[in-house]
Amino acid sequence: MLVPHEVCFQMSSLLLVFSLPMVASSSQERNVGSHASSNADAHKVSSRLLFEITLHGFLLWVSLGLLMPLGVLVIRMSKREESGKKLKTYFRAHAxxxxxxxxxxxxxxxxxxxxxxxxxNNHHQRMGLVLYGIIWLQALAGFLRPVRGSKGRFPWFFGHWTLGITVSLLGVINIYSGLLAYSEKTSRSIRLWVILFTIEVSFISFFYLLQDKLEHIQKQGVILGNEASGTIDQMASHSVKQESSIESG
Known part of the structure; x- marks a missing residue:
């Protein structure tokens, strides 16, 4: 059974995956006319500035669009481990x-x-500023985590989880808005990058949601296996009883 925060994440993920690409596409179409009139300004973008914009986007994609979600997936995989080397490995990879x-x-x-x-004066820059603050707050919270079993562990865990999911979702949104800003600045098409990034976000969201079902699927397999084994044992026992009754007769 899904808890409220998982339902909220599922709804947010689906809305994010299906709405943002359409927003990017429609915004790009609306700006075709304005791009034609601002081509002169776009051509004034120096090669050095273009490189810096591209590098900035690449760094933020690797950070917020790849490593941060992977860190969430890794620590989520550790929830079935109570202790031992596997738990330490998951934690170190997450960190x-x-x-x-x-x-x-x-x-x-x-x-x-x-x-x-x-x-x-635009959403991309404002959201980026908020993200930088939350990222460092999240990092500080990670260093100040209470030990397991202590009274402050649950509120810390909830706050840490909330910040992590917030950073991941806002990071993805800001990457889309950054692609739009890049297109407006350079008049270059971003359709391919939007498609590729949407595929990546869809895959990560699918794997995140699948993790809740893997344990249930494994348990179902064990139950079905036990039922099949029990049925075979019952058939064998019944066959032995029949043979015994025939011999005694």
Whole structure:
């Protein structure tokens, strides 16, 4: 049975996957006319600035669009482990992925502050600023985690989980808005990148939701296997009884 926060994540994931590409496509179509009139400005984008914009986008994609969601998936896989080497391995992988994600996001933020004119007059820049703050708050919370079984463990876990999911969802949204900003700045098509990123987000969301069902599927397999084994044992026992009755007769 799904708990409320899992239902909320499923609804958010589906809405994110199916709505954002359409928003990107419709926005791109609406801006075709304006692109034609602003081609002169687009051509003024220097090759160096274009490289910096592309590198900034790549860093943020690796950070928020790949490593952060993978870190969530890895730590989610550890929930069936109470202790032992597997749990430590999952935790270390989660910590490494998240630290790399924070470092790359920080590098992208420094690039943005240093090389771009940040007037914060659009959704992409504003959301990016909020994301940078939440990312570091999440990292700090990770270092301050209480030990298992302590009184503060549950509120910490809920807050840490909420921040992680928030960063992942906002990060994906901001990547889409960043692609739109890139298209508006350079007049280049982003259709291929939107499609590829949507496939990636769909796969990660599917795997996230599948994790809830894997244990149930495995239990069903064990139950069915036990039932089949029990049926075979009953048939064998019945056959032995019949042979015994024939011999005694």
């Amino acid at each position: 490494i992925l998240q630290m790399l994600s924070v470092l790359l996001a920080t590098a992208g933020a420094i690039m943005s502050i240093k090389n771009f004119s940040n007037s914060f």
